[in-house]
Amino acid sequence: MATLDPHLQSIYEVVLRRNHGEQEFHQAVFEVFESLAPVVRKHPEYADNQVLERLCEPERQVIFRVPWVNDAGEVEINRGFRVEYSSVLGPFKGGLRFHPSVNLGIIKFLGFEQIFKNALTGLPIGGGKGGSDFDPKGRSEREIMAFCQSFMTELYRHIGEYTDVPAGDIGVGGREIGYLFGQYKRITNRYESSVLTGKGLGWGGSRVRKEATGYGTVFFADEMLRARGDSLDGKRVAVSGSGNVAIYAAEKAQELGGTVVACSDSGGFVIDSAGLDVTLLKHVKEVRRERISAYAAQRGSATYVAGGSVWDVDCDVALPCATQNELGEDAAIRLIKNGVTLVAEGANMPATPSAIRALLGAGVLFAPGKAANAGGVATSALEMQQNASRDSWTSEYTEARLGTIMRGIHERCAGAADEFGSPGNYVVGANTSSFVQIADAIIALGVI
Numbered sequence: 193m194a195t196l197d198p199h200l201q202s203i204y205e206v207v208l209r210r211n212h213g214e215q216e217f218h219q220a221v222f223e224v225f226e227s228l229a230p231v232v233r234k235h236p237e238y239a240d241n242q243v244l245e246r247l248c249e250p251e252r253q254v255i256f257r258v259p260w261v262n263d264a265g266e267v268e269i270n271r272g273f274r275v276e277y278s279s280v281l282g283p284f285k286g287g288l289r290f291h292p293s294v295n296l297g298i299i300k301f302l303g304f305e306q307i308f309k310n311a312l313t314g315l316p317i318g319g320g321k322g323g324s325d326f327d328p329k330g331r332s333e334r335e336i337m338a339f340c341q342s343f344m345t346e347l348y349r350h351i352g353e354y355t356d357v358p359a360g361d362i363g364v365g366g367r368e369i370g371y372l373f374g375q376y377k378r379i380t381n382r383y384e385s386s387v388l389t390g391k392g393l394g395w396g397g398s399r400v401r402k403e404a405t406g407y408g409t410v411f412f413a414d415e416m417l418r419a420r421g422d423s424l425d426g427k428r429v430a431v432s433g434s435g436n437v438a439i440y441a442a443e444k445a446q447e448l449g450g451t452v453v454a455c456s457d458s459g460g461f462v463i464d465s466a467g468l469d470v471t472l473l474k475h476v477k478e479v480r481r482e483r484i485s486a487y488a489a490q491r492g493s494a495t496y497v498a499g500g501s502v503w504d505v506d507c508d509v510a511l512p513c514a515t516q517n518e519l520g521e522d523a524a525i526r527l528i529k530n531g532v533t534l535v536a537e538g539a540n541m542p543a544t545p546s547a548i549r550a551l552l553g554a555g556v557l558f559a560p561g562k563a564a565n566a567g568g569v570a571t572s573a574l575e576m577q578q579n580a581s582r583d584s585w586t587s588e589y590t591e592a593r594l595g596t597i598m599r600g601i602h603e604r605c606a607g608a609a610d611e612f613g614s615p616g617n618y619v620v621g622a623n624t625s626s627f628v629q630i631a632d633a634i635i636a637l638g639v640i
């Protein structure tokens with residue numbers, strides 16, 4: 193484990209004590225702190241104003257009971273969360289995750305990451321995250337709706353277009369946002385379009401929002417390669433996951449000339465020697481809501497491997513797009529051995545700290561999630577702009593805006609990495625550049 197500068201270490205020890213057992217949250221804080229020694233040396237006013245101590249404590253954390261009735265007529269009880277982490281740059285903004293693994297520490301890590309990611313977009317959005325330990329797998333349409341309605345029956349009092357604007361994440365897509373928005377509208381008697389993003393295109397959603405996280409991750413990877421006179425053309429790409437982020441990362445990677453040779457889900461992975469048929473994958477996952485084993489069964493060039501790791505597949509570019517800590521040190525070493533040259537995180541914190549160290553040590557280009565997957569939340573902010581002006585932009589215009597934002601984030605990260613003495617290190621670039629912006633705003637707004 194790396195060590196921290198003594199001032200940062202003392203603050204980190206308080207974080208460990210006050211947030212007992214929340215490993216993912218500790219990891220996210222440590223990863224940011226590791227980059228900050230040169231920043232706190234250059235800016236003594238941050239220590240004088242207790243900026244880090246303030247940043248590590250969420251503004252508000254809400255935990256609530258979500259009672260609902262399943263198809264067997266039984267009452268089920270889940271736990272709901274919304275961590276409103278920081279609103280110095282704008283209303284709290286970040287997704288909702290429905291997955292059985294969800295707990296307070298996971299929501300806090302995601303909310304903490306979101307503050308930095310949202311700052312990097314250059315758009316006026318603060319950071320937050322929420323969700324529930326509800327498991328949507330195998331539930332009927334009616335059960336999903338009943339759960340979403342009960343969840344919103346409590347959440348509505350904490351959110352609003354100027355307060356907190358949730359969106360999707362694992363287990364929450366367009367269908368769930370629809371039920372959540374409907375219940376918010378019913379309770380409040382307000383058609384407050386920008387209280388949620390990721391809405392359907394016919395009722396206030398933005399074109400390209402569904403595609404934005406995956407597309408943005410690939411735009412960022414492409415930009416890293418272009419800065420080195422290279423491109424995605426002809427590269428073999430492996431993607432983990434087969435959800436919203438993975439599908440559209442695969443689509444854009446192939447549009448830019450790559451061949452996506454593999455994807456996965458929590459049950460196993462698919463190798464497709466001909467390159468993924470993204471139209472078929474979308475049909476299997478988005479329309480039929482089936483597993484990737486069903487994709488392989490319908491595609492002659494594909495093989496499904498139950499269990500195992502997608503990171504065993506030979507590739508030039510790896511895009512982890514499933515979940516936190518899915519790419520450990522062993523997997524990183526196998527990727528390096530198999531010739532990977534670039535890893536860009538479509539998911540939030542998918543690579544463990546030791547995996548990142550191994551990749552950077554081997555000279556692999558590495559893009560942290562808070563930079564590479566910021567296209568999703570950036571397009572959410574574009575959805576809020578469209579809602580505020582009662583407008584609806586074309587796909588071409590919206591995708592062009594997304595491309596400009598991702599290039600801007602790349603430039604900003606590369607510049608900050610140079611400024612703080614780690615050229616080419618996008619982890620340092622993303623953490624330092626966003627931190628300076630947030631820290632200055634914390635001081636400017638006073639002790640609140």
Ligand code: NDP
Pocket residue numbers: 287360361362363364405432433434435436437438456457458459513514515516518538539540565566568569
């Ligand atoms: P989805 O629910 O659409 O897809 C999640 C995918 O990841 C599924 O293939 C799922 O497999 C797999 N997965 C989830 N949990 C695990 C696990 N514990 N082990 C193995 N595989 C797992 O979610 P998204 O695509 O929206 O999100 C993926 C990642 O991207 C998350 O880290 C999320 O926080 C991040 N992200 C999402 C954004 C968005 O706009 N949606 C924006 C920025 C980041 P299975 O179906 O088998 O569970």
Ligand code: 2IT
Pocket residue numbers: 285286287288306309357358359360361389540565566568569570572
């Ligand atoms: O992790 C993320 O950035 C998201 N799940 C998207 C958040 C958003 O508000 O669009």
